[in-house]
Amino acid sequence: MNLTKSKIFLWSCIFFIIGIAVASFLPAKFLCYDLWFFGMIVGLIVIIFLKRRERFQTAPYVLFFTFFIFGIWRYSVSLPPNTPDKIWHYNGQNVEFTGVVNREPDLRVDKVKLMVGARYIEINSNLSLPVNGNVLITVPLYPSYNYGDTLKIKCELKAPEQIDDFYYDRYLAMQNIYSTCYNPQITPLSNPPLGKGRELYSKILQLKSQLADAMSAGLLEPENSLLQGMILNNRGELPEELKNAFAQAGITHIIAISGMNIAIICVIIINFFIAIGVSRRAGLCFSALILGAYLVLIGWPASAVRAGIMAFIAMLAIFLGRLNKLTTALVFAGVLMLLINPKMLRDDVGFQLSFLALLSIIYVYPIFKEFAEKIIKSETRFASSILKGAIDIIILTLAAQVLTLPIIVLNFHQVSLIAPLVNVLVLFLLPFIMVSGLIAPVLSLFLPAWAWLWFAPTYFTLKYMVWVADNFVKLPLAYLEVEYVWLGWVILFYAVAGWGIWWYNKR
Amino acid sequence: MLKIKEKFLIYSIIILVIASLTLVVFLYAYCPPEQLKVNFLDVGQGDSILIKTPYGQNILIDGGDGKKILQELPKFMPFYDRTIDLMILTHPHDDHVGGLVKVLQRYKVKKILYTGVVHTSPMYLEWLAAVRRKNIPLVIIDRPQTIALGADLRLEILYPLESLLNKEVENLNNSSIVTKLIYKENKFLFMGDAEGEIENDLAPSPFQDPSTSASLQHLPLVRGGLDLSADVLKAGHHGSDTSNSEKFLEAVKPKYAIIQVGADNDFGHPSLRVLKRFERVGVEIFRNDLNGWVQVISDGYNIKINKEK
Numbered sequence: 020m021n022l023t024k025s026k027i028f029l030w031s032c033i034f035f036i037i038g039i040a041v042a043s044f045l046p047a048k049f050l051c052y053d054l055w056f057f058g059m060i061v062g063l064i065v066i067i068f069l070k071r072r073e074r075f076q077t078a079p080y081v082l083f084f085t086f087f088i089f090g091i092w093r094y095s096v097s098l099p100p101n102t103p104d105k106i107w108h109y110n111g112q113n114v115e116f117t118g119v120v121n122r123e124p125d126l127r128v129d130k131v132k133l134m135v136g137a138r139y140i141e142i143n144s145n146l147s148l149p150v151n152g153n154v155l156i157t158v159p160l161y162p163s164y165n166y167g168d169t170l171k172i173k174c175e176l177k178a179p180e181q182i183d184d185f186y187y188d189r190y191l192a193m194q195n196i197y198s199t200c201y202n203p204q205i206t207p208l209s210n211p212p213l214g215k216g217r218e219l220y221s222k223i224l225q226l227k228s229q230l231a232d233a234m235s236a237g238l239l240e241p242e243n244s245l246l247q248g249m250i251l252n253n254r255g256e257l258p259e260e261l262k263n264a265f266a267q268a269g270i271t272h273i274i275a276i277s278g279m280n281i282a283i284i285c286v287i288i289i290n291f292f293i294a295i296g297v298s299r300r301a302g303l304c305f306s307a308l309i310l311g312a313y314l315v316l317i318g319w320p321a322s323a324v325r326a327g328i329m330a331f332i333a334m335l336a337i338f339l340g341r342l343n344k345l346t347t348a349l350v351f352a353g354v355l356m357l358l359i360n361p362k363m364l365r366d367d368v369g370f371q372l373s374f375l376a377l378l379s380i381i382y383v384y385p386i387f388k389e390f391a392e393k394i395i396k397s398e399t400r401f402a403s404s405i406l407k408g409a410i411d412i413i414i415l416t417l418a419a420q421v422l423t424l425p426i427i428v429l430n431f432h433q434v435s436l437i438a439p440l441v442n443v444l445v446l447f448l449l450p451f452i453m454v455s456g457l458i459a460p461v462l463s464l465f466l467p468a469w470a471w472l473w474f475a476p477t478y479f480t481l482k483y484m485v486w487v488a489d490n491f492v493k494l495p496l497a498y499l500e501v502e503y504v505w506l507g508w509v510i511l512f513y514a515v516a517g518w519g520i521w522w523y524n525k526r
Numbered sequence: 527m528l529k530i531k532e533k534f535l536i537y538s539i540i541i542l543v544i545a546s547l548t549l550v551v552f553l554y555a556y557c558p559p560e561q562l563k564v565n566f567l568d569v570g571q572g573d574s575i576l577i578k579t580p581y582g583q584n585i586l587i588d589g590g591d592g593k594k595i596l597q598e599l600p601k602f603m604p605f606y607d608r609t610i611d612l613m614i615l616t617h618p619h620d621d622h623v624g625g626l627v628k629v630l631q632r633y634k635v636k637k638i639l640y641t642g643v644v645h646t647s648p649m650y651l652e653w654l655a656a657v658r659r660k661n662i663p664l665v666i667i668d669r670p671q672t673i674a675l676g677a678d679l680r681l682e683i684l685y686p687l688e689s690l691l692n693k694e695v696e697n698l699n700n701s702s703i704v705t706k707l708i709y710k711e712n713k714f715l716f717m718g719d720a721e722g723e724i725e726n727d728l729a730p731s732p733f734q735d736p737s738t739s740a741s742l743q744h745l746p747l748v749r750g751g752l753d754l755s756a757d758v759l760k761a762g763h764h765g766s767d768t769s770n771s772e773k774f775l776e777a778v779k780p781k782y783a784i785i786q787v788g789a790d791n792d793f794g795h796p797s798l799r800v801l802k803r804f805e806r807v808g809v810e811i812f813r814n815d816l817n818g819w820v821q822v823i824s825d826g827y828n829i830k831i832n833k834e835k
Contacts, residue, residue: 128593160592161627161652235632239600258597471606478605 025347027079032350034083036364038090039357043365045091047098056092060085094361099152099197106137106152107197110178116140117147117208118154120168123224123318127255131158134196135170154198155179155191158205167221169210174203186366193362194321224318227251233460236467237474242481246456248274252317261485266431267498268488269416269438270445272376275322275369281330285310287450289334307331321360322369328352329373333380349377368430375422382520384418409443416442422516425509428501437497444491445484452480562679562709566760566812566820567598568834571788571795572621575716575760576602577707581676583611587705587716589625592649596628598819610635612673615653616702616718618645623653630656639683642666642691643701666691667703678826682706684752685724699763700724706756710826713755715778717762717769725762725774728752754778757829758822759809761785765796775807782810782822782831789815 063085101108118135125132135154141147176198179188231251235243241261247253265271285306292302314327332349353374363370391414416439428434455477463470491497560580567574569590577585589595613635615623657664668689673681685704695701702718759780762769764787783804787795804811812820818834
């Protein structure tokens with residue numbers, strides 16, 4: 020068996036991911052032996068090291084197995100230990116604790132969700148213990164709290180629970196939150212000076228909220244929350260009806276800061292650099308830098324950073340043109356993200372969707388494109404460039420849907436049939452919205468009285484987008500509701516799709 | 527010599543420019559018929575009324591709890607108009623003040639009317655803080671008065687009768703500012719959340735003949751002297767049983783009543799008895815929970831009602 024080095028690397032990564040996948044479905048009692056898994060890894064590494072000169076055929080397989088166990092071990096150490104120095108140890112009790120708001124407050128229409136890192140807990144009146152761990156507290160809109168505020172909180176800690184078929188507990192666990200509390204009594208304490216890093220982060224959040232204020236001064240609802248969702252990752256205030264309409268129309272990916280939005284920003288920047296005479300390679304580097312700066316500006320929320328990495332890979336794909344070579348890069352990026360947070364694999368739908376969408380673009384898009392080109396060649400009327408662009412968007416959205424479809428059905432219970440059409444009608448506007456939506460707030464900082472004028476082009480474009488989504492979902496058969504899907508069908512779907520792609524590439 | 531294609535392009539550009547110029551001139555010169563539009567916004571459980579006067583003023587009475595006001599306002603105000611000329615907070619409960627907090631963040635508010643009654647909810651305190659931060663003139667309503675909005679349009683403030691500034695009131699609903707909007711011959715009565723006691727204070731009492739009650743002669747507004755008749759009544763307290771008494775309805779004799787209420791609210795509003803009472807008096811009812819937003823258009827003599835659904 021002769022595997023090339025890159026193949027060995029790719030398969031090691033894949034086995035690591037499989038290890039995490041297996042571990043995330045194993046019951047917790049198997050996973051508490053993390054030391055044992057660690058020992059096993061050490062043993063396997065010793066074997067590989069000792070036998071390295073013998074060129075034995077099975078060495079790669081031992082390596083794969085090592086990575087598989089490594090995946091299980093990584094997942095098992097991410098589980099929360101239940102000791103008295105962790106805040107979730109006190110779930111179900113009425114407690115009084117001191118903590119610091121350690122994430123940007125999540126503003127909703129009628130409430131705010133704050134993530135508070137616990138510092139001390141009061142056991143009784145004269146004894147307080149240092150603790151750590153995060154608590155998600157839900158508070159009314161006012162009085163408002165900021166990142167870095169130190170608060171004394173009195174409430175009943177609750178372990179998050181599954182809500183209907185939504186694993187809220189697992190969703191919060193992914194963000195390292197194992198305790199929640201609702202409408203606590205809060206006493207703000209004087210803030211100790213933040214560290215340098217936190218100080219900087221708090222400054223960045225202030226800048227971001229200034230941008231958000233400029234947008235809300237210039238736009239009306241719901242266009243304002245739509246733009247803030249697209250550019251600043253502020254999605255809390257999006258009205259429920261709009262979210263539904265966008266999901267049914269199949270354009271949710273433009274609300275969330277997805278790989279797609281970010282990829283668009285990058286493509287614009289690259290094209291700009293190329294237009295002023297910079298080489299492709301330098302353009303790619305510059306846009307990566309600007310991408311980084313943009314992520315910093317919006318406070319590098321985990322979802323946007325993930326999207327940024329994916330977008331960068333997508334850009335590589337588009338600009339290098341060698342789609343298949345990118346599999347290793349994509350899988351390796353996935354491994355890096357899972358090393359940081361192994362819980363994403365099972366519980367972060369966003370991670371699954373962007374990963375699978377990119378896989379789809381790498382493998383399914385070329386198949387569709389070849390098929391479409393055959394048709395275009397046979398029919399000369401399709402030769403005009405606008406039509407070609409439209410067809411390209413259609414097959415790109417169709418292709419991206421192929422591998423993400425089961426995840427969408429499983430999680431959102433609806434499939435948009437009208438998605439390709441709606442995407443064609445709105446996607447071409449995204450670059451304009453992203454650019455004008457970033458220029459207008461800057462202009463209105465200088466001339467705030469005319470804010471509505473600076474925002475007018477963005478406003479009408481967004482309004483058109485909302486109109487399209489609102490009205491096209493009213494068409495018959497615009498979307499299908501799927502109440503329940505048997506997991507077996509999902510597995511079968513991926514098996515067939517995987518086989519199809521393999522067969523096509525072999526041909 | 528230009529090619530036909532280029533000629534065509536130039537002509538179409540010229541036509542486009544002329545067309546848009548005509549449109550601009552037309553829009554500028556065009557005077558819409560003088561109409562008063564009273565929009566009862568669908569803000570869920572809570573009150574919010576946007577009055578657009580024929581003279582271009584925007585008057586906002588309450589803002590609901592704040593969940594929906596920012597999506598409702600753009601339906602009735604063009605995107606370049608971000609000015610509220612007059613904001614009225616009837617009383618400081620969350621389902622009235624919450625939306626006004628959000629309006630203060632987004633719109634330019636020129637003047638505010640309020641009673642000054644004491645309340646300590648965080649939402650109200652935030653509203654006060656925002657008013658102070660933005661330096662908006664806040665007028666305390668300490669007696670009945672009339673605000674002239676135009677030659678034939680006025681807003682009468684009927685209640686409170688005395689200053690409530692810095693007073694603690696047991697039932698805040700009864701501190702509500704009650705207003706009556708009069709446009710030529712059409713009259714609108716906005717009750718806020720005022721309950722039965724206030725209605726009786728305002729409504730003529732059959733047991734007291736104002737002409738014989740000498741002690742009340744110098745206070746013509748109390749018990750009897752007041753003309754409450756109106757074409758359109760914003761039902762008090764979301765159509766609750768504690769408001770909208772039979773005697774009061776007889777004094778108002780409305781043709782239409784609008785009940786600002788959210789679907790499936792926790793309070794059981796509107797009360798079935800009140801609905802029956804309206805029916806008995808022969809009032810046509812519009813409800814935000816069933817009809818969405820409700821728009822009442824008046825030319826001063828006739829009333830036309832549009833609704834969302």
